[in-house]
Amino acid sequence: MNSRNKLIKIITELSRIIVGVTFVFSGFVKAVDPLGFTYKIQDYLISFNLTEFFPLALPAAVILVVFEFLIGAFLLLGIYRKPTVILAAVFMAFFLPLTLWIALKNPVKDCGCFGDALIISNWETFYKNIVLGICAFVLLLYYKKITPLFSAKAARWAAIFLVIFGFAFAVYNVVELPVFDFRPFHIGANIPENMYVDPTKADVVENVFIYSKDDVEQEFTEENYPWNDSTWTFVGMKTKVIKEGEKPKIEDFHIADLVTGEDITQQILSDANYNFLMVSYLLEEMSEKYLNDFKNTANFAENNGFNFYCITSSSAHYIEKWSVKNNTDFRFAHADERMLKTMIRANPGLMLLKNGNVINMWNDSEIPDFDSKGVKNFAKTEGLKTNFWGKLMVILLIFLIPLLLLKLWDIRSTGKSNNTTVLCQVKSSEY
Helix, strand or coil: CCHHHHHHHHHHHHHHHHHHHHHHHHHHHHHCCHHHHHHHHHHHHHHCCCHHHHHHHHHHHHHHHHHHHHHHHHHHHCCCHHHHHHHHHHHHHHHHHHHHHHHHHCCCCCCCCCCCCCCCCHHHHHHHHHHHHHHHHHHHHHHHHCCCCCCHHHHHHHHHHHHHHHHHHHHHHHHCCCCCCCCCCCCCCEHHHHHCCCHHHCCEEEEEEEEEECCEEEEECCCCCCCCCCCCEEEEEEEEEEECCCCCCCCCCCCEECCCCCECHHHHHCCCCCEEEEEECCHHHCCCCCHHHHHHHHHHHHHCCCEEEEEECCCHHHHHHHHHHHCCCCEEEECCHHHHHHHCCCCCEEEEEECCEEEEEEEHHHCCCHHHHCCHHHCCCCCCCCCHHHHHHHHHHHHHHHHHHHHHHHHHHHHHHHHHHHHHHHHHHCC
């Protein structure tokens, strides 16, 4: 192999690794939280005025994240090289101009390409896609130089396993709470801390005063506004960001009592007692299959001096109608729909708070029997449920062991095939 071919080989393999690792990571962290990616797709649909496609957002999210994961995994394993490289190139040909448009128009805060695991700006996303696009173009030219890790026969089984693994993992994280929780409301998080940002690192803002004179509006700062000139008429005031700073992990966290309208956010977050929060971003879309478990939890809380709230963004009229229909006596509170979707990936779900700390959370099908087991047994954040590295190791073993066994079988079967070929050649030479 001459120096030119060696260089092409190195560049090709490097491009394969860059695209493969990025696609696998991006697909995996979104497959951890398909509902989060669903909400991101819905944001895009809103910006394009295509809200009628909302029902398709979830299946589209699952298919896209698995598709992305498979492209990356196929590249890293070197299987089905030509179709995989073509799909990767098509993928980048679509998303490169799309992310440029997003960076220019800024319809969403971040593209969501790495879910909540790694949030990057829209321009950073575009620059990342430029690199991936170049690598995909290299692979398109020299895909034959990609080294396959499996024979053609074993590659078929590897592909089947990867498809099953990808869809099973994504669907599991739809049915259950996400295996990994990258959101600021994860178990063990302190909500008040995540709402705070150092004032010296926050946005630098100034007040802008708007005055009108002769039907012409003009903006002034605090230093030059015409406070003593009666020919100017005050119109309004706004806040202008001079320099962007750090943002708190949790913004606009507000909970209001349904009956009084009182802001009870600090009351809940500063309470040294246990607070049960039944979270349903919309009662209209809530599953009522396990509603009795929430009723039992509410009764347990009342009997033991704990607080129980049902927090939703549904209208007061619908809440009243829903409560009568289901014969509930919950204390209802109002909150923003987007915030409720961020708090827990279930509708409904249950969160347990104490001193503003997220002690535990459950989806509707996993609510414990607090009457028989008490609350302290579930007020623990240790163990596999919150052990990031332990859970990651289990998933890696589930992913890698079948591939390693398949590779051993591939080596063994390939060796037998080679031995048979040699033996046939020896026998034929005797005649």
